[in-house]
Amino acid sequence: MINFKNVTKKFGSVSALTDVSFEIKKGEFVFITGPSGAGKSTILKLILGELAPDGGTIIVDGLDIKNLKTKDVPYFRQKIGTVFQDFKVLPERTVGENVEVALAVIGLPENEWKERINHVLKLVGLTKQINLFPSQLSGGELQRVSLARALVVNPKLLLADEPTGNLDWDTSEGVVKLFEKINEEGKTVIMATHNMDIIKKFKKRIINIVNGKIVTKD
Amino acid sequence: MNIHFRTAVGYIKRSPFQAFAATFVLTLTFFVATLVATLVYSSSKLITYFETRPQVIAFLKDDTGQTDIADLQHKLEKDTRVKEVKYVSKEEALSIYKNATSDNPLLGELVSPSIFPASLEFSVKDLSFAQAVIDQVKGEKIVDSVGFTAAIGGESSLKDVVTRLRTITMYVRIGGIAFVGILGAASFVVLLIIISMRMAVRREEVEILNLIGATPAFIRSPIIVEALFYSLFGAFLGWLISFIAILYSAPSAVTYFGEIPVLPRDTLGLFELFGIFLAVELVAGLVLAMTGSLFAISRVKKSR
Ligand SMILES: Nc1ncnc2c1ncn2[C@@H]1O[C@H](COP(=O)(O)OP(=O)(O)O)[C@@H](O)[C@H]1O
Ligand SMILES: [Mg+2]
Numbered sequence: 001m002i003n004f005k006n007v008t009k010k011f012g013s014v015s016a017l018t019d020v021s022f023e024i025k026k027g028e029f030v031f032i033t034g035p036s037g038a039g040k041s042t043i044l045k046l047i048l049g050e051l052a053p054d055g056g057t058i059i060v061d062g063l064d065i066k067n068l069k070t071k072d073v074p075y076f077r078q079k080i081g082t083v084f085q086d087f088k089v090l091p092e093r094t095v096g097e098n099v100e101v102a103l104a105v106i107g108l109p110e111n112e113w114k115e116r117i118n119h120v121l122k123l124v125g126l127t128k129q130i131n132l133f134p135s136q137l138s139g140g141e142l143q144r145v146s147l148a149r150a151l152v153v154n155p156k157l158l159l160a161d162e163p164t165g166n167l168d169w170d171t172s173e174g175v176v177k178l179f180e181k182i183n184e185e186g187k188t189v190i191m192a193t194h195n196m197d198i199i200k201k202f203k204k205r206i207i208n209i210v211n212g213k214i215v216t217k218d
Numbered sequence: 219m220n221i222h223f224r225t226a227v228g229y230i231k232r233s234p235f236q237a238f239a240a241t242f243v244l245t246l247t248f249f250v251a252t253l254v255a256t257l258v259y260s261s262s263k264l265i266t267y268f269e270t271r272p273q274v275i276a277f278l279k280d281d282t283g284q285t286d287i288a289d290l291q292h293k294l295e296k297d298t299r300v301k302e303v304k305y306v307s308k309e310e311a312l313s314i315y316k317n318a319t320s321d322n323p324l325l326g327e328l329v330s331p332s333i334f335p336a337s338l339e340f341s342v343k344d345l346s347f348a349q350a351v352i353d354q355v356k357g358e359k360i361v362d363s364v365g366f367t368a369a370i371g372g373e374s375s376l377k378d379v380v381t382r383l384r385t386i387t388m389y390v391r392i393g394g395i396a397f398v399g400i401l402g403a404a405s406f407v408v409l410l411i412i413i414s415m416r417m418a419v420r421r422e423e424v425e426i427l428n429l430i431g432a433t434p435a436f437i438r439s440p441i442i443v444e445a446l447f448y449s450l451f452g453a454f455l456g457w458l459i460s461f462i463a464i465l466y467s468a469p470s471a472v473t474y475f476g477e478i479p480v481l482p483r484d485t486l487g488l489f490e491l492f493g494i495f496l497a498v499e500l501v502a503g504l505v506l507a508m509t510g511s512l513f514a515i516s517r518v519k520k521s522r
Contacts, residue, residue, distance in 0.1 A: 050429060077431030088426045092228065104221045105432045149430065 001026040001157065001188045002047060007056035009042055009212075016042040017212045020056070024190065029183040031199055032192040034209040040192035041085060043209070044159045047190070048082060049073055061156070078106045081150030085161040085192075087142040089134045095121070095145050096130040102149045120152040123178060125171075139166035147175065151182065158182060160191040164198060176202055225440035226447060229416060236412050237448065243408045244452025244506075245459070247401040248499050252460035254394035255495050260480040261387040267478045268380050274342065274352060275365050277335045282360040287338070290358060294340055299347040303340040311337065335362060402502075405452070406510055409445055413514035416441055438515050445507035453503035457496050464492075 002024040009017040017039045024030050032040045045051040046058055049065055058065050061079070068076055089098050099117050108116070121127050124144040134142060143166045150158060158179065164172035176191070176198055183189045193199065199206065208215040230237045278287065287305060294303045306314075311334035342348045352364050417424075420441075427437050468481055468488070482488045 048429065074428075074431045074433040074436075077429065080431070082429065084429075088429060090423055090426055092232070092423070100221070101427070101432075102430055105427065105430055105436060110221075 001028070001061060002190070003057075003059040004043075004046075005057040005059075007046065007053045007058060009039075009046065009051065010054050015212050017046075017053075020209070020212070020214055022207055022214060022217045024188065026188055027183070027186050029180065029189045029204045030191070030207055031202075031204050032190060032207045032209060033194060033199055034215075035194060038209045039212040040194075040209060041161050042212075044082075044161050044190065044192055047157075047159060048080060049076060074105075078153065079156050081153060081155030081158045083143070083146045083150045083158070083160040083163045085165065087134075087146045089142055089145050089149075091134050094131050094133055095126055095137070095148075098134075098145050099148050099152050102153050106153050108153075116152055120148045123151065124148045125174075140168070140171055143167060144171075144175070147178075151178075155187065157188045158190070160189070162193055162195075163191060164193060164195050169197070172198060173201070222436075222439040222443050226443040229440065229444055230447070236415070240408055240412050240448040241452050241455070243401075244405050244449050244503070245456040247398070247405045248453045248456025248503070249460045250401055250456075251398045251499060251502075252457050252492075252495055253464075254398050255498075256460070256464055256481075257394055258391055259491065261383075261390055263480050264475075264478055265380065265383050265387060268383060274340055274348065274355070276338045276340075276355045276358070277362045277365070278337055278360050279362045280335060282336070286360045287336070290360060291338055294338065294355075297351070299342055299344070299351055300340050301343055303338060306337045306339055308334050308336050311335070402506070405449075406506060409448065409506065409510035410514050412448075413441055413445055413511050414517065416444065417514065438511070441515065442508065442511045445511040446504065449503035449507040449510075450500060453499040454496070457492070457499050461492050461495075 004020050004022050007017055007020045008015070020039075020043070032043060034040055042051065046053055046065075047060055049068060052066075060076075063076070065076075090101060093101065096117055099120060100113055103113050103116060117130075118127070121130055124147050126141065126144055126148060129137060129141060134145070137145065143163060147160075147163060150160070160179065163175055163179075167175060172195065179189050179191060180202065205218045207217045276290075291303055291305055294300050315334060342351055355361055356364050424437055464481075465488075472481060472483070482491055
């Protein structure tokens, strides 16, 4: 599903990633761990094509993303569900509308929206908040909106950047259990986190990264 | 309701003053455009009227017999350069005179039918034929003298009248079209400003939509819908206001111009004319909105 070969990424003089190589197979559940500033988000951004590598090769779903044409980027991203560390919810739309936008983006017929939205909001526990605006929500709730939007499109690949960063333990556990469930349905899940309790509790493959270099990748 | 439509409605609701400004300037533009279009239509009708109806009057000798008159009338009717030949008897000539002087009955009382000669009135199809036809008719035995009727503003011949009308109409048209052009440019700029502001406000939204895989078309759709809304609504409203204004003033205008068809006389014709105006204006609004929004979007992209 995902193959990094000697990937390097620099921000000016800062080396965010140095010679990073790993492979993630279809249907895997992987934690990318490491301290803050290690390069976890950078890896996820490279997979999504939000950033371009300075060196090395990245292959996602059989496609070398160097060969991805600008006009094909949207369709490439439509197959990927992303839970963003900074939520990236649309501030001027309600919870329901935020989720709905993802369905509109993938071009799902409008008559199927309601059922899917209700289903996914129930899954993340935001049914009551459907008509609230982001400014009316807590950090944890915003994170779950981001999650609902990522899940509603039924993506092949789920990228989650610190999805439990703003959540208490019980909710965090619930979210990761949700990921497990999705993973059992055959979806590939990649979750960046520095939450050791989560990593310990859910025994998954770990790619540990420190200072932009891979320490362990199982 | 389509999601882009809903998004556009959301924008409009959130910034009603921008929406008002856009609608206002577009309404004004299309209001003036409709008035100018009507003016252009009416003035061209006015010209056509005078161009095609340079009435020539052949005054007949007093003792001409009916058969001679009929012969000449027939001859003129067969002439391809001539049209609308009409016989005016002495009595009719008198009643025309009496009508014309009805506000001063004394003038009407003073005259008797005998001083008004009978005449054959006709028009030439094109002014260039006028002189030749007049010379020919002058040569007819039963014709006493030949003259032009219409003499507006002291012009000595119809040709001068038409030339003068043409000049006036040309200025009216150039002025009107320039005015509409300036207003159109103002509308365009206002649309551009509003769309650019929208793009700036939406920067964060655009970034997020990009990340979740929205196509450029998806991202710009609500903005185009919004621009379309302003321009189509403005076009319709501007048209409607001027149409109502013209409907109100039409009766007096029609009376003032008498038999000159400055506006279609029948309701159906009037509605047809304004239907055409509306259709053209809606298309113009569409073009304005599309070029405006696509231009603004491409500018914003370049500046990034
Ligand atoms: N847009 C950026 N510009 C400059 N430096 C950046 C940018 N994004 C990340 N970095 C730097 O790259 C390194 C890795 O960042 P990141 O991948 O966000 O770490 P993590 O997600 O593991 O906390 C950090 O040193 C960070 O400061
Ligand atoms: Mg991070």
